Each structure stands twice: as C-alpha cells, then as structure tokens.
Amino acid sequence: MATRNQTRDRNSRSDKSSARNSAEKSAFNFDRVEDNAVPLLGALAAGAAIGIGANWARKFLQQKSESMMAGNEWDEILKLEHKATLAKFDLLLATEDDETGKRASLVKTIHYALNKHAHQEEQVVYPALRQANETVDADHLEHEHGYVKTYLYRLENMEKDSAEFLPTVREFRDLIEEHARMEEEQVYPRFKTSMSEEQNAKITMLMNKEGMKMN
Ligand SMILES: [Fe+2]
C-alpha cells in the first residue's frame, strides 16, 4: 500500500507534469516567443523580482523594528502590541456619531492589528504552551480569540452611527484588556520562566517569522 508521502510525491510529480503540459499548450509559452519580445520579457521578469524583493524587505524591516523595540523578547513584543491596540480602541471610543468614516477606518486598523497578533499567538505561542502541558490556559485563550472575531464581525457590519456602536466597542475593549492581562500577568511570565534562554529565543524567532507573513 502506498504511504501518504509516496502518494503526495506522486501527486506533486503529476501536478508538475500537468503544469508543464499546460504551459506548453498555453498562449503564454515563452519558449516560442518572437525574438523582439525577449527584452520586454526580461524587463518584466526583473521588475517582478524587484517587486517581490522590495515587499519582502519591507515586511522584514517592519517586523525587525517591532521586535527590536521589544528587546527581541516574544512576550515583550506581544505586550507592546496589546498596548498599541488598546490605544486604538481609545481613539475609537473618543469618536462622535457623525465621524462614521473615521470609525470605519479605525475598526479596520484594529482588525488588522488583532489578526496579526492572534496569528502569532495561535501559530506559535499557544502550541508551545500546549507542548509544555499548559493546555487549559492555551485552550481558554484561544477560545477567547473566537469572541474577538465575533466582536470584529459585529462592529464591521454595524451602522457606524448606531446607538449600539460605542457600547459594543466598550465591551470589546474590556474583553481585550482582560484577555491581555491574563496573558501578561499570569500565563506568559510563568511559561517564560519555565523555559531555557534558547527555548525563549526560538519562540521569538518563530513568532517573528509568523508576524512577518501578516505585515
Ligand atoms: Fe491572545
């Protein structure tokens, strides 16, 4: 019986071969391109490479500077993100009902910040907690992330001048503050001290890698 790896290898070989076949049949077959089109294709390829490189460099620098501000410590990076997000909630709470554009834009900013933050925790920190037998805390925290998404969904789909808008933002902010307090004051310090310097450095490295994907 074929193992899962063998099946995957076979599938990937057949994907590559069908991709090759369709490229040969495709109208974008660069092998048969007219000679006078070659410089143009070269320029396009170089431009794409520069574009990808510049985008990667921007993501890298952004993540690097955030990490350095927090002393390259995973828990300090997360703490800074909590603080920055709560500050955005305060800006949102200070808006008036007629500032609907500003409210919509702040909700988007908060959504982006929380998405990136949750991604880093869910892809690296919570799995590491579970590996260290801190499953109850990890499950509790991840369960609360579900409600974070629910509040984002409600705020995004609510009229921004609704009487319900600010009370919902206030409830949401309370949830974030309580969640962040549990992470910062209970779960993360205990977990961090239980790990070696190398283990903490590895979590910082893995978390930065995941964070970069979301920049
Ligand atoms: Fe969290």
Ligand SMILES: [Fe+2]
């Ligand atoms: Fe957090």
